Amino acid sequence: MTTASTSVEKPRVVRSGRRFTSGDIACAEGALAAGCRFFAGYPITPATEIAEHMARRLPEIGGVYIQMEDEIASMAAVIGASYAGVKAMTATSGPGFSLMMENIGLALMTETPCVIVNVMRGGPSTGQPTMPGQQDVMQARWGSHGDYEIIALAPSSVQEMFDLTVEAFNLAETYRVPVFVLADEIVGHMWERITILEAESIKIVNRKKPTVPPSNEFAPFKPDEDLVPPMAVFGEGYHFHATGLTHDERGYPRTESAEAQTRLVQRLCNKIRENKGRIIRVENAMLEDAEVAVVAYGIAARAALSAVRKARAKGIKAGLLRPVTLWPFSEEQVAQMARRVKAIVVPEMNCGQIVREVERAAKETPVIFLPKLGEEPHKPDEILDAIKEVQK
Amino acid sequence: MTEELPHPYEKFLRKDRIPHIWCEGCGNGIILNCFARALDELNIDLNKVAVISGIGCIGRVSGYTNTDSFHTTHGRPIAFATGVKLANPELKVVVISGDGDLFAIGGNHFIHAARRNLDIQVICANNFIYGMTGGQGGPTTPLDAWTTTTPYGNIEQAFNLVHLAAACGAVYVARWTTLHTRWLTESIKKALQKEGFSFIEVVSQCPEIFGRYNNMETSIKMMQWFKEASEVQHFSEPSKAEITPHRIVVGEFIDIEKPSYGRLLREMKVKVSEKK
Amino acid sequence: MPVKTWRRPLDADKVKPPKAEVHVLKDRCKGCGFCIEFCPKEVLEESNEINERGVHPPRVKDENRCALCGFCAAVCPDFAIFTTEKNCKEGC
Numbered sequence: 199m200t201t202a203s204t205s206v207e208k209p210r211v212v213r214s215g216r217r218f219t220s221g222d223i224a225c226a227e228g229a230l231a232a233g234c235r236f237f238a239g240y241p242i243t244p245a246t247e248i249a250e251h252m253a254r255r256l257p258e259i260g261g262v263y264i265q266m267e268d269e270i271a272s273m274a275a276v277i278g279a280s281y282a283g284v285k286a287m288t289a290t291s292g293p294g295f296s297l298m299m300e301n302i303g304l305a306l307m308t309e310t311p312c313v314i315v316n317v318m319r320g321g322p323s324t325g326q327p328t329m330p331g332q333q334d335v336m337q338a339r340w341g342s343h344g345d346y347e348i349i350a351l352a353p354s355s356v357q358e359m360f361d362l363t364v365e366a367f368n369l370a371e372t373y374r375v376p377v378f379v380l381a382d383e384i385v386g387h388m389w390e391r392i393t394i395l396e397a398e399s400i401k402i403v404n405r406k407k408p409t410v411p412p413s414n415e416f417a418p419f420k421p422d423e424d425l426v427p428p429m430a431v432f433g434e435g436y437h438f439h440a441t442g443l444t445h446d447e448r449g450y451p452r453t454e455s456a457e458a459q460t461r462l463v464q465r466l467c468n469k470i471r472e473n474k475g476r477i478i479r480v481e482n483a484m485l486e487d488a489e490v491a492v493v494a495y496g497i498a499a500r501a502a503l504s505a506v507r508k509a510r511a512k513g514i515k516a517g518l519l520r521p522v523t524l525w526p527f528s529e530e531q532v533a534q535m536a537r538r539v540k541a542i543v544v545p546e547m548n549c550g551q552i553v554r555e556v557e558r559a560a561k562e563t564p565v566i567f568l569p570k571l572g573e574e575p576h577k578p579d580e581i582l583d584a585i586k587e588v589q590k
Numbered sequence: 591m592t593e594e595l596p597h598p599y600e601k602f603l604r605k606d607r608i609p610h611i612w613c614e615g616c617g618n619g620i621i622l623n624c625f626a627r628a629l630d631e632l633n634i635d636l637n638k639v640a641v642i643s644g645i646g647c648i649g650r651v652s653g654y655t656n657t658d659s660f661h662t663t664h665g666r667p668i669a670f671a672t673g674v675k676l677a678n679p680e681l682k683v684v685v686i687s688g689d690g691d692l693f694a695i696g697g698n699h700f701i702h703a704a705r706r707n708l709d710i711q712v713i714c715a716n717n718f719i720y721g722m723t724g725g726q727g728g729p730t731t732p733l734d735a736w737t738t739t740t741p742y743g744n745i746e747q748a749f750n751l752v753h754l755a756a757a758c759g760a761v762y763v764a765r766w767t768t769l770h771t772r773w774l775t776e777s778i779k780k781a782l783q784k785e786g787f788s789f790i791e792v793v794s795q796c797p798e799i800f801g802r803y804n805n806m807e808t809s810i811k812m813m814q815w816f817k818e819a820s821e822v823q824h825f826s827e828p829s830k831a832e833i834t835p836h837r838i839v840v841g842e843f844i845d846i847e848k849p850s851y852g853r854l855l856r857e858m859k860v861k862v863s864e865k866k
Numbered sequence: 867m868p869v870k871t872w873r874r875p876l877d878a879d880k881v882k883p884p885k886a887e888v889h890v891l892k893d894r895c896k897g898c899g900f901c902i903e904f905c906p907k908e909v910l911e912e913s914n915e916i917n918e919r920g921v922h923p924p925r926v927k928d929e930n931r932c933a934l935c936g937f938c939a940a941v942c943p944d945f946a947i948f949t950t951e952k953n954c955k956e957g958c
Contacts, residue, residue: 209863235677236673236676236677238672238673257855257858257859257862258862258863260859262676262855264672264676266669266702267698267699267702268698270669271666271669271672271698271699271702274662274663274666274669274670274672274673274699275669275670275672275673275676276673277670277673278642278660278669278671278673278675278677279673279674279677280673280677281673282640282673282674282677282678282681283678284677286673286677300663301663301666303663304666308660414605414606432658432674432678432681433637433640433658433680433681434637435637437636437637437656437657437658437659438658438659439653439658439659439660439661440659440660440661441652441653441660442661442662442663443661448606450607450653451650451653451661595889595950597889597891597945597946597948598948599945600945603945608894608945609894609896609919609944610944613896614896614897614898614921615896615898615899615900615943616943617943618943619942619943619944619945620940620941620942620943622943623939623940623941623942623943623945624940627940768941769904769941771937771940772940775940808899809898809899809900810898810900813900813903813904
């Protein structure tokens with residue numbers, strides 16, 4: 199799979215096999231494998247390659263690619279396509295992410311399954327378009343106004359760019375929620391060898407459909423036991439109404455009712471909170487008997503793993519806890535681990551975002567924060583030095 | 591005179607939400623009425639209609655039509671409609687929204703959807719003001735008009751929406767007032783059957799706010815203004831299709847043929863799959 | 867806004883115009899007055915009743931004058947009035 203000129207392969211949906219490719223391209227291929235057939239976006243470094251790849255691939259396999267006039271329109275079009283029954287996504291970076299925030303709120307409020315990839319770069323504002331960053335992690339969680347819960351995944355390899363994008367779509371369809379893939383410029387632009395399974399082996403989840411026929415009493419936002427309502431889409435005869443205003447189970451605006459606001463907003467939060475056990479994924483390395491732990495995600499986790507291995511080679515009992523799911527945050531896993539270790543080292547390419555969550559979960563256990571800003575990710579030795587400091 | 595018979599357009603309305611929230615004499619009700627009549631006369635399959643609206647008084651219209659409908663964030667119904675139409679081209683996607691929603695915050699989406707010639711219909715209820723939020727000025731507020739944010743008289747020039755739509759490449763552009771019910775219904779019917787981006791500006795009365803602020807306190811006074819000031823001038827030059835307090839030029843201004851975005855997309859996909 | 871006609875069609879005696887029935891959904895009316903004001907035949911006037919919204923809905927002054935133009939139905943913002951053609955086989 200190359201980015202140059204036309205491919206010589208027939209247009210398969212899933213390009214199974216061993217491939218040497220970049221993170222952005224793997225992300226796009228993962229989306230296609232997950233069933234994504236609509237992409238609306240706007241060029242922005244370092245996510246542009248996702249759009250360009252989708253522009254080439256989607257028409258081949260019967261999907262739709264459109265470059266919208268801005269990121270606000272992109273997000274609106276994604277919600278529209280999802281409501282018309284098609285799995286939809288967009289990809290952007292910091293500045294575009296900020297523009298999308300209002301409509302992300304609309305997606306949340308209308309429980310629209312969709313995937314938003316943010317290949318994070320140096321910020322704030324225009325920042326450093328071609329340099330990595332992990333500065334939008336809190337924004338993914340809190341960026342839109344109002345109270346809500348989202349799901350965010352942090353790939354740290356090209357393989358994960360593929361796999362976690364598939365998982366993002368599955369989570370979006372399961373919970374009817376926007377799901378974020380928080381990559382960064384290095385993971386997005388680096389080239390690694392990956393394995394794409396055969397289509398039949400890739401697990402795909404589709405949104406629950408209503409089990410009742412259309413009627414005047416149909417309630418498009420009436421949740422099932424799992425707090426997620428089955429989703430009717432346009433053109434199926436349900437004649438339903440959806441709005442960004444606070445609404446009842448029929449979808450009608452209820453701007454006057456405190457009861458309606460409480461019911462709806464609590465459910466939107468509980469939908470994720472009560473299903474945390476099924477959503478959160480954490481990968482540990484050498485953590486069971488660790489005395490010093492490192493908590494790292496995304497590109498920082500690559501150096502962290504290397505540092506932990508080096509520490510072990512020196513006889514230091516170090517371990518790595520890598521949140522694959524950034525939001526909801528793996529508080530319980532971090533809390534449990536914190537009780538066993540002397541200290542936790544948190545390297546991040548920002549001025550302190552996930553480290554605050556770690557501090558909250560770790561309670562009394564000391565947390566050492568290693569910020570890094572700019573083009574270079576953490577070097578393993580920088581993290582190793584911090585581990586050594588703890589052990590003194 | 592009996593009351594047993596239901597209104598002939600009941601099936602186009604969500605019965606559990608009528609009467610609607612719009613004020614007495616509001617033009618929005620007339621627009622909904624004409625839209626229902628157009629759907630009725632064309633015998634359109636209601637299962638294939640999606641009504642999208644933005645924020646504003648007219649934005650509530652999607653909550654009243656007995657079709658699949660969506661009420662988006664302010665200014666974004668056209669962008670949302672783009673996603674809907676491209677994902678399911680069989681749907682008739684109609685955007686009904688207001689002058690501020692479509693041309694202030696939503697201006698960018700309007701010009702690009704028109705440029706692309708996306709196959710959607712956009713009906714703009716132009717009441718010259720931001721009614722829902724209490725009466726602030728907007729991009730179509732006439733010069734010198736009083737609004738809460740132009741308390742010394744509006745010093746901004748107003749858009750000529752017909753000119754704007756024509757310049758952006760819309761294939762069908764018309765302007766009517768809410769008094770021209772039959773013309774408006776015919777225009778909506780034409781737009782629904784025409785391929786490409788259709789735009790209908792409906793000069794609409796907001797008696798409670800715009801009217802009251804500008805010496806037309808009753809809805810009848812506003813309708814009389816429409817009656818006196820409007821002039822049917824079909825196919826006059828869009829840039830000369832005046833809309834001022836003294837003269838409201840109405841009619842159909844643009845009616846051309848151009849392949850829609852959807853058509854070009856389909857043709858592209860065929861070519862792409864044939865190459866492989 | 868009445869329409870004054872001064873010509874009488876030559877076949878006025880031979881042609882029977884359709885007879886109209888005006889239906890007012892009284893409780894929907896918000897009292898804007900468009901139907902009364904813009905009826906070309908002055909068929910309607912404000913009634914003395916008060917509906918559940920607290921306004922006077924229209925009442926028919928003379929149903930025979932109605933020409934079934936349908937303008938009242940078209941211009942009503944509230945779906946509160948419409949006309950139907952009377953079936954005149956049983957006599958009108």
